[in-house]
Amino acid sequence: MASASTNDIEFRSVTKNYGVVTAVTDINLTVPKGAFLALLGPSGCGKTTCLRMIGGFEQPSEGTVLIDGREMNGVPAYRRPVNMVFQHYALFPHFNVEQNVAYGLKQMRPKITPHEIDRRVAEALEMVRLGGFAKRHIHEMSGGQQQRVALARAIVNRPSVLLLDEPLAALDKKLRSAMQIELQTLQRELGITFVLVTHDQEEALSMADIVCVMSAGRIRQFGSPQEVYDRPADLFVADFVGKTNRIAAAMEADGTTLRLADGSSIASGKRLASGEVIAALRPEAIHLTRKAAPLGASFKGTVTHRIFLGSSAEYAVSVPGLGDFLITADRRSMNESDLVEPGEEVFLCFDPAAIHVFPASNA
Numbered sequence: 001m002a003s004a005s006t007n008d009i010e011f012r013s014v015t016k017n018y019g020v021v022t023a024v025t026d027i028n029l030t031v032p033k034g035a036f037l038a039l040l041g042p043s044g045c046g047k048t049t050c051l052r053m054i055g056g057f058e059q060p061s062e063g064t065v066l067i068d069g070r071e072m073n074g075v076p077a078y079r080r081p082v083n084m085v086f087q088h089y090a091l092f093p094h095f096n097v098e099q100n101v102a103y104g105l106k107q108m109r110p111k112i113t114p115h116e117i118d119r120r121v122a123e124a125l126e127m128v129r130l131g132g133f134a135k136r137h138i139h140e141m142s143g144g145q146q147q148r149v150a151l152a153r154a155i156v157n158r159p160s161v162l163l164l165d166e167p168l169a170a171l172d173k174k175l176r177s178a179m180q181i182e183l184q185t186l187q188r189e190l191g192i193t194f195v196l197v198t199h200d201q202e203e204a205l206s207m208a209d210i211v212c213v214m215s216a217g218r219i220r221q222f223g224s225p226q227e228v229y230d231r232p233a234d235l236f237v238a239d240f241v242g243k244t245n246r247i248a249a250a251m252e253a254d255g256t257t258l259r260l261a262d263g264s265s266i267a268s269g270k271r272l273a274s275g276e277v278i279a280a281l282r283p284e285a286i287h288l289t290r291k292a293a294p295l296g297a298s299f300k301g302t303v304t305h306r307i308f309l310g311s312s313a314e315y316a317v318s319v320p321g322l323g324d325f326l327i328t329a330d331r332r333s334m335n336e337s338d339l340v341e342p343g344e345e346v347f348l349c350f351d352p353a354a355i356h357v358f359p360a361s362n363a
C-alpha cells in the first residue's frame, strides 16, 4: 500500500493526564519518515509518556497521535507498525538468541513459513552483527550483546518506527559510545524512523538528526542538534544542552548594549528589548590568555581550579563583580606555555557575537 504521509509521526495538541498528574501538555510535533528523533529532557519531563503514546501503551487524554498519516487513538500496540526496545532488554532467559528473535514472528498472523522465519532471523542477526551467535543462550552473552539481541528482535518484523527507551543506559561508557555509532549505522541501513528517549544530552546530540528538548511536560525546542546547541531557544535549553556561563546584566535602550554588574558594558551579538537579562556564554567560547586580546571583549579574573580531562582542560575562573566562570580549552589548540595555573591572573577573551541573551524572567 502506498504510504499516506511524508511524516511518520505526528502529535496534534496531545495532553496526557495520569489521574491528577499532567505528564505532557499540548504537544505538537511532526517527525519526517526516516528521521532519528531524540526526546531529551530531565527525569519526569514526559519523554517516556510520549514514547508510550506512539507505541500504543498509553492513550492521549486529549489530542491525536498519527503514524504515517493515520490516527492512532484507540489502536492497540500490537496493531501499530511500531516496535520498542527497552532499557532492560526483557529477553527470555530460557531461550537462545535465535528463539528470542524469532518469538514475535511466530506469533504473527497470517502465519509466516518456518523457512521465512529462519531467513528473517538470520538477516536481523546479521544486521546487529551477531551472525555467529544464533544458538548461544542469553546468559552466555555480554550486556552489549544482549542489547543487540533485543534490537534484532525489534527489527525482525520490519516496523516502520522503532522506539528506544534509554536503550544504552545499562552499558558502561565505552560500550555505550560503540553502541551509539552502531545504532546510528543501523538506522541509516534500515531507513526507518527511530525515536530515542534519553536524558543524556551528548547521546542525543551525537546520534539524532532531530532533537526535541522537553521540560515539565512541554517542548522547549525542536530542531537539529546544531540549532539546539548553537541557538538555544531559552535558558533552560542553554543550560540543559551543554554547559553555559550565566551573566546577570541589563540591556540598555538601544537593545544591543549590555551593562554588567561590575559597571562595564559590552555589545551583544543579539538584540533584545531593554530590561534585566541573562547573558549566556558557552565555556568553549572563552579563550584564556595572559594578556588582554586586542579584539573582542574580555574580563579579568583569577584561575581557581584546573581539571585535566585528557584531550581538554576545564578551568574555573573567578571574575570580581561577575562571579565564577567555567572555561573549556581544547588541548590540541594549546601549547604547554598556554596552560595557565590556579592562582594566575588571566583574561577571559570572547567574541561578543557568541553571547546569547534571554529575558531574566525566563530564568
Ligand SMILES: Nc1ncnc2c1ncn2[C@@H]1O[C@H](COP(=O)(O)OP(=O)(O)OP(=O)(O)O)[C@@H](O)[C@H]1O
Residues within 6 Å of the ligand: 018, 019, 021, 022, 023, 024, 041, 042, 043, 044, 045, 046, 047, 048, 049, 050, 199
Ligand atoms: N502511570 C503513571 N501514573 C501516574 N503518574 C505517572 C505515570 N507515568 C508517569 N507519570 C508521571 O508523569 C510525569 C512524566 O513521566 P515520564 O515517565 O513520561 O517522564 P520521563 O521524562 O520519561 O522521566 P524518566 O527519565 O525519569 O523516565 C512524571 O511526573 C511521572 O511521575
